Amino acid sequence: MTDYDFDLFVIGAGSGGVRASRIAAGHGARVAVAEEFRVGGTCVIRGCVPKKLLVYGAHFAEDLVDAQRFGWQLDGKRFDWPTLRDNVLAEVDRLNGLYQTTLDSNKVTTLLGHATLVDAHTVAVDGQTHTAKHILIATGARPFVPDDIPGAELGITSNEVFHLPALPRRIVIAGGGYIANEFAGIFHELGVDVTLINRSETILREWEPALAERLLGISMAKGIGFKLNCRLDRLERSGDAITVHFKDGKSIETDCFLWAVGRRPNIEGLGLEAAGITLNDKGAIAVSPDSQTSVPHIYAVGDVTDRIQLTPIAIREGHAVADTLFGNKPWIVDHGCVPSAVFSNPPLGSVGLTESQARNTYGRVRVYTSDFRPMRNVLAGRNERALYKLIVDEASDRVVGAHMIGPDAPEILQAVAIAIKAKLTKAQFDDTVALHPTMSEELVLMR
Ligand code: NDP
Numbered sequence: 001m002t003d004y005d006f007d008l009f010v011i012g013a014g015s016g017g018v019r020a021s022r023i024a025a026g027h028g029a030r031v032a033v034a035e036e037f038r039v040g041g042t043c044v045i046r047g048c049v050p051k052k053l054l055v056y057g058a059h060f061a062e063d064l065v066d067a068q069r070f071g072w073q074l075d076g077k078r079f080d081w082p083t084l085r086d087n088v089l090a091e092v093d094r095l096n097g098l099y100q101t102t103l104d105s106n107k108v109t110t111l112l113g114h115a116t117l118v119d120a121h122t123v124a125v126d127g128q129t130h131t132a133k134h135i136l137i138a139t140g141a142r143p144f145v146p147d148d149i150p151g152a153e154l155g156i157t158s159n160e161v162f163h164l165p166a167l168p169r170r171i172v173i174a175g176g177g178y179i180a181n182e183f184a185g186i187f188h189e190l191g192v193d194v195t196l197i198n199r200s201e202t203i204l205r206e207w208e209p210a211l212a213e214r215l216l217g218i219s220m221a222k223g224i225g226f227k228l229n230c231r232l233d234r235l236e237r238s239g240d241a242i243t244v245h246f247k248d249g250k251s252i253e254t255d256c257f258l259w260a261v262g263r264r265p266n267i268e269g270l271g272l273e274a275a276g277i278t279l280n281d282k283g284a285i286a287v288s289p290d291s292q293t294s295v296p297h298i299y300a301v302g303d304v305t306d307r308i309q310l311t312p313i314a315i316r317e318g319h320a321v322a323d324t325l326f327g328n329k330p331w332i333v334d335h336g337c338v339p340s341a342v343f344s345n346p347p348l349g350s351v352g353l354t355e356s357q358a359r360n361t362y363g364r365v366r367v368y369t370s371d372f373r374p375m376r377n378v379l380a381g382r383n384e385r386a387l388y389k390l391i392v393d394e395a396s397d398r399v400v401g402a403h404m405i406g407p408d409a410p411e412i413l414q415a416v417a418i419a420i421k422a423k424l425t426k427a428q429f430d431d432t433v434a435l436h437p438t439m440s441e442e443l444v445l446m447r
Contacts, residue, residue, distance in 0.1 A: 355391050
């Protein structure tokens with residue numbers, strides 16, 4: 001290994017890259033990591049973390065309204081966007097510092113700059129070359145902006161949304177997935193007039209349809225506008241506003257346009273061809289189950305491989321590569337039964353198979369639902385119902401899917417995911433005593 005400058009060279013200091021660097025260094029490897037933007041990656045700098053903090057900040061809007069039904073008088077309340085924005089960005093700075101400290105304390109060499117593969121063992125960072133026995137590509141993904149919509153550049157993406165100088169009066173959000181629904185909830189609660197436009201006839205197309213319908217219904221009742229089956233034609237600047245033109249000849253005006261139509265792997269400018277690395281049909285780096293690329297000593301993890309675009313998956317993939325290469329402990333990540341959440345208002349959580357996926361897989365399934373108005377909403381006079389759905393394989397009685405929308409659904413879902421991963425049966429759910437009064441007790445009371 002000493003013929004090389006490093007045992008492992010990691011490109012990208014996001015969730016997957018930092019975990020791999022730290023674990024590999026802990027196993028005694030000489031590790032360098034290159035980062036062209038900020039250590040921490042999308043999740044910490046401009047994704048999960050600041051988004052979740054905005055979700056918390058925005059939700060006070062409804063909490064403060066509901067508080068009055070619980071006896072609180074809150075005269076003179078007002079919201080100040082710069083305070084929330086700057087506190088969130090300060091927290092991002094703090095976490096960025098912690099990530100750097102983690103790398104430093106594990107003796108990982110951090111190189112700030114753009115990294116390019118010169119050949120299969122050589123990486124150049126801003127012109128300086130470094131050799132490595134193993135290379136890990138963990139460059140993540142970036143927001144997709146269509147190149148066939150004139151004026152597309154007038155829109156912002158989730159990269160810019162955390163830095164808005166002022167809240168817009170109106171926003172149009174393109175997309176119907178995670179980011180679109182999360183920011184629709186945030187902006188609506190902060191008093192912005194929100195319109196969500198999506199190309200298909202629904203939102204959250206991959207999710208359990210009953211949950212997607214519930215979110216759509218609640219969001220519409222709150223006052224969020226939806227334009228589905230929508231074909232965008234072009235965006236045009238009209239003074240300070242943007243005019244959004246549709247293929248049907250109609251148009252709407254907005255002050256801000258947010259693209260949330262998926263994310264694409266960051267593969268450009270990496271010199272993948274120079275190293276002989278091949279892509280898959282989705283334009284992501286093709287990898288084997290143990291994250292090996294077409295070049296055996298070069299690995300890739302996280303969103304750049306577009307397996308499941310979730311932070312905990314990138315972290316596990318990075319950890320597995322480091323253990324496998326340097327810890328004498330080879331293992332591969334199980335990509336099944338991965339829980340996920342949409343932090344919309346209300347939020348969704350889901351793990352395992354949807355009802356139709358389970359029918360396709362198992363044939364006969366039993367479906368249990370609980371459609372209820374959370375106690376807190378009842379007293380608050382808030383007419384929003386939660387919906388929980390359990391999918392059970394008829395033959396084995398195993399619970400193979402859980403899908404929830406309602407307050408704190410993601411917090412509850414994490415525990416359910418353990419039960420489903422452990423292959424527990426519906427009888428075992430039923431055998432568990434309810435914790436009363438909670439929303440989660442519904443999970444053991446569905447008959
Ligand atoms: P999603 O994949 O969640 O949703 C993309 C949306 O954009 C869909 O509604 C889709 O329409 C639409 N769309 C896709 N391609 C086009 C196109 N070419 N033109 C117009 N519309 C299009 O993407 P996001 O950007 O919201 O998020 C990216 C990923 O990041 C997520 O898939 C998720 O893995 C991750 N993420 C996770 C979060 C979490 O864990 N809470 C939060 C944010 C992101 P349709 O499907 O209806 O056809």
